[in-house]
Amino acid sequence: MPRIYDKLVRDEIPTVVEANGERPITHVANDEEYDRRLLAKLEEECAEYREDRSLDELADVLEVVRACCVQEGWSVEELEERRREKAAERGGFGAGVVLEAVVESQSQSRSGEN
Template sequence: MTEYDKLVRDDIPEIIRANDERPVTHVAEGDEYRERLREKLFEEAAEFRESGDPEELADVLAVVAAIRDAEGFDAEEIDRLREEKADERGGFEDGVVLERVE
């Protein structure tokens, strides 16, 4: 038996059953669901940080989209806010690293 206690993709229990194992699950809703999505974002971001694999980055984006939907945020509004912040403070394309302020 292996303990996980984490949010997984919807089809994972069926995949586990196909391997002749028995998943024990529950459906997270409301505050629990939103909190588990935030945890999942850190998990997926750490996996991308470690591997640099574009598949892991796709997982990060999938979790971000799920958070957006769970929170009821409008995709266009989020994109507008991202662009607005980039206009005000710049993006990350130049690779600027702030070492200190003296």
């Protein structure tokens, strides 16, 4: 009885399966399927990192992010540049700031009254 996975895997996984004496059943996804499965893989890897919190799991998240860049036609360098720009504009996440709410200023609430 085959074990069913039905998910995107790293390119060398079929070779690993064969090295274990088993026969992988695979296909190469078309663009639409690949895009859908890549997003599902990103969610899967993020969930695994949330559970495990290991460097290996975080590396898996990064590998999927890199694949997402390629799929969208961006380079990893472009991603890093955009990350730096956003960090310069809005900061990073190192300080642990939690935004609980935003209260309208009095001038904003009055400008809406007619």
